[in-house]
Amino acid sequence: xxDLAIKDLLYKLADDQxxxxxxxxxxxxxxxxxxxxxxxxxxxxxxLGHSLAFYTLLHELGEGEPDTVAFMRNADQFHNCQLTELPxxxxxxxxxxxxxxxxxxxxxxxSLSQSSHEGIARxxxxxxxxxxxxxxxxxxxxxxxxxxxxxxxxxxxxxxxxALPFALGIFExxxxxxxxxxxxxxxxxxxxxxxxxxxxxxxxxxxxxxxPDFSTITPVYGGRYGQHTEHLQPLLDxxxxxxxxxxxxxx
Amino acid sequence: MTVEQIREFxxxxxxPEIPVLSLNxxxxxxxxxxxxxxxxxxxxxxxxxxxxxxxYMRAEVEQSLRKxxxxxxxxxxxxxxxxxxxxLSEKGRQALKDFGLAPPQPYQGILDLEILEYATCPNCxxxxxxxxxxxxxxxxxxxxxxxxxxxxxxxxxxx
Numbered sequence: 001x002x003d004l005a006i007k008d009l010l011y012k013l014a015d016d017q018x019x020x021x022x023x024x025x026x027x028x029x030x031x032x033x034x035x036x037x038x039x040x041x042x043x044x045x046x047x048l049g050h051s052l053a054f055y056t057l058l059h060e061l062g063e064g065e066p067d068t069v070a071f072m073r074n075a076d077q078f079h080n081c082q083l084t085e086l087p088x089x090x091x092x093x094x095x096x097x098x099x100x101x102x103x104x105x106x107x108x109x110x111s112l113s114q115s116s117h118e119g120i121a122r123x124x125x126x127x128x129x130x131x132x133x134x135x136x137x138x139x140x141x142x143x144x145x146x147x148x149x150x151x152x153x154x155x156x157x158x159x160x161x162x163a164l165p166f167a168l169g170i171f172e173x174x175x176x177x178x179x180x181x182x183x184x185x186x187x188x189x190x191x192x193x194x195x196x197x198x199x200x201x202x203x204x205x206x207x208x209x210x211x212p213d214f215s216t217i218t219p220v221y222g223g224r225y226g227q228h229t230e231h232l233q234p235l236l237d238x239x240x241x242x243x244x245x246x247x248x249x250x251x
Numbered sequence: 252m253t254v255e256q257i258r259e260f261x262x263x264x265x266x267p268e269i270p271v272l273s274l275n276x277x278x279x280x281x282x283x284x285x286x287x288x289x290x291x292x293x294x295x296x297x298x299x300x301x302x303x304x305x306x307y308m309r310a311e312v313e314q315s316l317r318k319x320x321x322x323x324x325x326x327x328x329x330x331x332x333x334x335x336x337x338x339l340s341e342k343g344r345q346a347l348k349d350f351g352l353a354p355p356q357p358y359q360g361i362l363d364l365e366i367l368e369y370a371t372c373p374n375c376x377x378x379x380x381x382x383x384x385x386x387x388x389x390x391x392x393x394x395x396x397x398x399x400x401x402x403x404x405x406x407x408x409x410x
Binding site: 038048049052053122123125127129130133136 | 383
């Protein structure tokens with residue numbers, strides 16, 4: 001039973017990284033300025049590396065090869081939260097998504113570095129330092145654009161209002177929640193969400209952006225159980241297009 | 252053959268992005284073991300998990316071992332001893348400076364924001380600098396600006 005719980009946890013971590021990593025990579029060559037183009041491209045590369053670390057651990061636990069698992073599944077087999085699969089939209093949305101997601105991811109990795117599961121703790125210990133740079137970037141840009149011009153504030157506010165219900169979907173509880181908590185493997189989504197609310201509130205308080213009361217937002221759930229928006233399957237088709245030409249090719 | 256000799260052979264393997272920096276000085280070779288039967292195990296760990304140069308570095312290590320007549324070996328890549336920037340040797344830090352890259356500030360305990368943003372200008376040694384963006388030409392470099400010599404420069408990121 002615990003085996004299933006651990007794999008469920010690993011799949012959601014890995015799939016979040018892979019899907020958001022792919023979305024971030026769509027800014028390569030398209031960023032609104034060179035530094036942001038490089039930032040999103042670098043975060044894409046980091047996140048693919050992070051997903052590989054978790055897929056590799058899954059493989060050690062008996063799941064398929066990382067490439068097969070990443071490229072050969074259909075949308076309903078993915079455990080990423082829906083926030084990560086939404087199209088990149090305008091830069092304001094991509095920035096807000098990255099800010100909301102990476103603050104959560106940083107807390108998740110910090111917490112998992114203390115996990116009773118050695119393999120997970122080892123990876124989280126490695127990754128938590130890398131994600132600090134993503135958080136630093138997200139917080140800095142949100143603070144700047146969230147208090148700059150009327151247009152930037154309006155755009156950021158609209159992006160925030162749109163993204164928040166999806167962001168709460170990051171913390172959709174799994175059916176193994178209590179089991180993972182009892183075994184000391186993971187502190188559970190509720191604990192991470194609470195801390196996340198504090199962290200993003202503290203950053204947004206330094207801007208002109210308004211954060212609605214979290215209790216008034218209905219979270220968009222489903223992603224952790226394979227229910228996705230219409231945007232995920234086309235992303236997967238594009239991501240796996242070359243791999244599927246010849247899955248046995250040597251690279 | 253001794254472990255020290257093998258480490259000496261591997262001195263020729265450099266970071267492909269920073270050709271003045273050996274993998275020994277970078278600190279990514281976390282262990283070398285020599286079995287009585289002559290079997291060699293080299294343990295490595297990536298700087299950044301997504302670093303695309305790691306496979307290349309691993310292949311270079313394998314090539315170097317073969318070149319020195321070692322046939323029975325394995326190179327194991329793992330997070331068992333995760334890399335952090337304090338693993339960079341003094342010689343490595345000097346090599347980075349000579350190359351025009353600011354070395355990462357050594358730190359104790361938790362890596363906090365002040366350490367991420369701090370850098371000494373490799374051109375004029377000024378500490379009056381600011382981070383422009385935490386992302387640069389490779390995953391392990393950030394971009395900074397020196398307020399004294401008014402030059403952009405790169406730093407090898409503290410991690």
